[in-house]
Amino acid sequence: MDEMKIDENGNGRVMEQENERTEGYDRLSYPLKEFKVFEPLFRWARKKSIWIITFCTGCGGIEMPPLMNARYDLERFGMMPNPSPRMADLFLITGYVTPKTLKRIIITYEMMEDPKYIMSHGSCPINGGVYWDSYNVVKQLDRYIPIDVSIAGCMPRVEAVMDGIMEIMRKVERGEADGWKRYRDNYEWYRRNQDELFGKGWRKETARRWLKWL
Amino acid sequence: MEEGNREEVAEVALNDVVDAVIERAPYAQGKVIRERRVEFSIPAEKLRDFLRVMKESGFEMLMQITVVDWLKEGKFELVYQMWSVTHSTHAFVRLEVQRDDARLPTVMDIFPVAETYEREAHEFFGIDFEGNPRLGPFILEPREYEKHPFRKDFSTLSYVKEIYGEDFDRYDESKTNYVI
Numbered sequence: 466m467d468e469m470k471i472d473e474n475g476n477g478r479v480m481e482q483e484n485e486r487t488e489g490y491d492r493l494s495y496p497l498k499e500f501k502v503f504e505p506l507f508r509w510a511r512k513k514s515i516w517i518i519t520f521c522t523g524c525g526g527i528e529m530p531p532l533m534n535a536r537y538d539l540e541r542f543g544m545m546p547n548p549s550p551r552m553a554d555l556f557l558i559t560g561y562v563t564p565k566t567l568k569r570i571i572i573t574y575e576m577m578e579d580p581k582y583i584m585s586h587g588s589c590p591i592n593g594g595v596y597w598d599s600y601n602v603v604k605q606l607d608r609y610i611p612i613d614v615s616i617a618g619c620m621p622r623v624e625a626v627m628d629g630i631m632e633i634m635r636k637v638e639r640g641e642a643d644g645w646k647r648y649r650d651n652y653e654w655y656r657r658n659q660d661e662l663f664g665k666g667w668r669k670e671t672a673r674r675w676l677k678w679l
Numbered sequence: 680m681e682e683g684n685r686e687e688v689a690e691v692a693l694n695d696v697v698d699a700v701i702e703r704a705p706y707a708q709g710k711v712i713r714e715r716r717v718e719f720s721i722p723a724e725k726l727r728d729f730l731r732v733m734k735e736s737g738f739e740m741l742m743q744i745t746v747v748d749w750l751k752e753g754k755f756e757l758v759y760q761m762w763s764v765t766h767s768t769h770a771f772v773r774l775e776v777q778r779d780d781a782r783l784p785t786v787m788d789i790f791p792v793a794e795t796y797e798r799e800a801h802e803f804f805g806i807d808f809e810g811n812p813r814l815g816p817f818i819l820e821p822r823e824y825e826k827h828p829f830r831k832d833f834s835t836l837s838y839v840k841e842i843y844g845e846d847f848d849r850y851d852e853s854k855t856n857y858v859i
Contacts, residue, residue, distance in 0.1 A: 564820055598836045600828050601819075604843045662842070664822075 511554070511580065512637040514543040518553035520573060523560015524620050525586040531623045532630075542634065550576040555633065558612070560620070561589035561596055562603045564662060568671050571659060574610055574648075581645045582637065584614045584629055591615055608658045611644035693717055696737065696766055704732045720773040723783060729772065730759065730789050737765035741790035744797065746804045750831040753778045755806060759786075776806070785810035803829040 521529065529546075532539050539545070547553050550573050562570065574581070585606060588594035596602035606612060613636060616629040636642035648655060660667070697709040697717055707729060709719040721729045730741075738761040747756040759772040776783060785808040786793045797808040802817045805827040816824045827833060 598839055600823065600833075600835050600838050600842070604839070 508638050508640060512634045515554045515582070515634070515637070516545055516547045516552055517555045517557055518550050518573065518577065519546045519548045520556065520570070521559050522562055522566050522570070523587070523589060525557070525559025525626075528586070528620060528623055528626055529557075529559065532626060537623060537627055539630070542630070544630070550574075551578060553577055554581055556581065556583045558583060558585040558590050558606065560587055561594065562606055563601050564603060567603050567606075567609060568663065568667065571610060572668070572671070579645050580637075580642070582613045582633055582642045583610060583644055584616070584633055585612050586616050586618075586621055586626065586629075588617055588619050591617065594619055603662075609655060609662070611647045611655075613642045613644045693766070693768060696763075696768070700732060700736050703736070704729050715768050716771075717768060718771045718773065723774045723776050726759075726774060727784050727786060727789065730786050733761060733770065733772070734789060738763040738768075738770050740764070741786070741792055741796075744793065744800055746800050746806065746829075748778070748804065748829070748831045750778075755781050755804060757783070757800070757806075781806040783808055787811055803827060805830065 531537060533546075544555070554577075556570075556574055556577065558570065574583070585591070589596060589602065590606035590612070593599070593602055593604035597604065603609065614629050614633045616625050618625055621629070633642060693711045693714075697711060697719075700719070701707055701709050704721070704725070706725050707719050707721045709717060711717050719729070740762040741759060742762050743760040745758045745760065747758070749756060754775045755778055756773060756775050759774075761770040761772065762768075763770065781804075783806060785797060787797070787810065794811060794813060797806075797811050798813055798815075798817045800806050801808060801811075801814045802819055802824065805825075808814060819828070826838075828835070828838075
């Protein structure tokens with residue numbers, strides 16, 4: 466995603482320029498039109514090299530090590546965990562999300578490069594799950610960031626996570642995993658929901674907590 | 680040594696520990712729950728004095744401060760959980776304070792680790808620990824500070840609807856009809 470343009474209030478974005486630049490495309494934009502011929506190849510390559518950003522929330526993080534072991538062995542699909550958001554393609558939301566975590570999730574998600582995909586584990590990101598009346602757990606995560614694949618269950622077993630991974634690979638190959646595109650197109654809506662939850666100017670406030678010189 | 684015999688010996692030894700503590704602090708009531716567990720209950724104003732006695736009689740560590748909200752009685756019950764390396768024993772020190780305008784002296788100078796637990800109890804239950812300099816916003820979001828969400832009279836469902844939207848109404852307000 467491009468760099469955000471933030472006005473002096475710390476929110477809002479110059480949407481006109483963005484719309485002008487992105488309208489009329491339905492897939493990734495390439496510098497040369499001829500590159501579109503290779504799109505199936507690119508999709509196949511993208512499907513076979515999904516890197517996961519290492520960001521575990523909630524209880525699903527403990528389901529990840531079995532996926533890396535010999536039995537399921539994620540690396541045969543070219544997947545691997547990576548600590549840098551700039552190099553990652555897939556964001557795993559592994560469990561419930563608190564507002565505090567959601568701030569970090571949004572910031573990390575916006576740091577990732579297009580195309581980027583989100584997969585959510587368990588019922589908590591879908592509707593709150595067992596934390597349905599908790600003051601501190603975000604219900605309906607897809608109001609704040611776009612989700613490509615949701616796995617139901619509490620907590621989904623490794624087989625279910627594997628199924629979700631196969632699903633996202635299918636979606637990437639067919640070009641249906643378009644969460645990043647939806648995030649761009651409906652950025653105002655997502656932004657409004659985020660501001661409703663956190664209050665306006667939350668990005669600057671959050672950044673100022675860690676970077677005192679801002 | 681037989682199993683039952685060993686337990687009895689351990690309990691007898693623990694009884695001595697409890698008696699020694701109560702001898703130095705006669706306002707406290709104490710008993711042995713089972714092997715490696717003892718319990719004391721004290722009046723709230725004697726807290727600092729009693730914890731000092733405990734530290735000197737072998738309970739070196741303060742492990743946790745937990746709070747129970749007894750809404751009907753109008754009281755907070757605080758449990759100071761302590762661990763003794765000398766006796767390998769867990770001790771619970773219970774005390775009660777009034778629910779409205781709850782105040783307690785800090786025990787930071789006796790057990791420095793109490794600072795964090797006091798901050799937590801202050802944020803979630805609104806108990807004021809006099810003398811702790813770092814009471815204030817701690818873990819919660821800023822809008823939840825001063826709301827004390829762990830109190831029993833904090834209505835979570837209405838707060839959730841206020842924060843996360845009205846369309847979240849799969850359940851009755853009376854919580855009679857659970858779908859989950």
